[in-house]
Amino acid sequence: MLAAFVATPAPEDPLSVLEVGDRPEPEAPEGWTTVQVKAVSLNHHDLFSLQGIGLPQERMPMILGTDAAGTDPDGNEVVVHGVVASPGWTGDETMDPKRSLFSEVHQGTMAERVVVPKRNVVPKPAELSFAEAACLPTAWLTAYRMLFVRSGLRPGSTVLVQGASGGVATALIKLGSAAGYRVWVTGRSEEKRAAALALGADQAFETGARLPQRVDGVMETVGEATWSHSIKSLKPGGVVVTCGATTGFNPGAELNRVFFTQLSVIGSTMGTRDELDDLIQMCRITGVRPQIDVELPLSEARDGFARMLEGRTAGKIVFTI
Structure with missing residues (x-):
């Protein structure tokens, strides 16, 4: 499947190690599900990953991306909550000392398909486009x-x-x-x-x-x-x-x-699944929508990364699949 990933870090030249190409299909373990990704947004976290910040060499190759919107196996439109809590954790996921984000321990969302814990799937209302919804989780x-x-x-x-x-x-x-x-x-x-x-x-x-x-x-x-x-x-x-x-x-x-x-x-770090649901409902009710700077196909991810690295942004950069 097509994905944007990193196989070796480059602290001084992150774009030199960004790869866009084929990666193995993910397999969902028990308690997880597969999301067919329609859109994913770019974050500074992804540039840090290319530099090896928070992502050591031994965890590579790693698919990038911390958030996404797409469809579940039943065809429901969903948003992916990016904070992965440790097994058995209850309460505020951001307070879990063993929490991680997608693309830190588990493969990220910048791919055609991603596997996520079932508790990390939040319904997407029809009022939000996939590109808009993909801007919300991070x-x-x-x-x-x-x-x-x-x-x-x-x-x-x-x-x-x-x-x-x-x-x-x-x-x-x-x-x-x-x-x-x-x-x-x-x-x-x-x-x-x-x-x-x-x-x-x-x-x-x-x-x-x-x-x-x-x-x-x-x-x-x-x-x-x-x-x-x-x-x-x-x-x-x-x-x-x-x-x-x-x-x-x-x-x-x-x-x-x-x-x-x-x-x-x-x-302050990220937010909980319940807060993501509250945010989605606020956007639905008020009509507030994310400011999208540019939408690019995932195959052109390098252009989006370059815009962020150079500070040429006016809102979110979104990759569509």
Whole structure:
């Protein structure tokens, strides 16, 4: 079957080890099922996998991809929840110390077919296309959990989203705007800032710019490049929610400002199956839809990876099968 995979890591040149070609058909063990993939979205996690970050050589070759939408063996349209809990785990899957994502321990979703635990299959409503649904389990679910579960903020709060054009950032803008938050964003270019305003952001600023006033919360996906600005942008008692660090994991600590102004720093990772179902229903009811930058056939995956690596994104990159 056709798949996008990695057989050896390349920390300095990830695109050089991206392979798109034939892989063996998967076999579903007991308690698992096979999903015929119709669409899968690209995430920074996939670039990290090409670099060998979180994916050692001994687990390769590994099919990439953490989320997908498709059909089950009975023809039902489904969305795949990307967090794989350990056998017997109950409760919040993101708190399982032995959890993994597809493409870390188990083969990923960037293929014609993928096997997944039956509990990881969520019904897809007809109102969502396969491409839209494929954007939800990683980037959009991450944004949903950050904003509605972890932040403690309420509609009417002012939220700063660092980095206006990535998958999580565009999800935060659209979800926050739909739920009644005042959403401010930063972006590196005038084009990215204009795109964020078109998505529903109230104001857009240059990266690192002094804001008109301090904000209630900051949603952080960028890391080292924006961390100091995030901390300095918060009101006393404000909260920064971080889910990743695409520019590096060594931010300036700003600890004096954290304790003196009594800030909260909250980590957030992915989301639960129930939260994914809630997110799907929110999209169905409100009409909010993922911002898709480009749809490409899986055979042209290299072009999509190059767009992400070079920062040429304005929403999600989706591969269709």
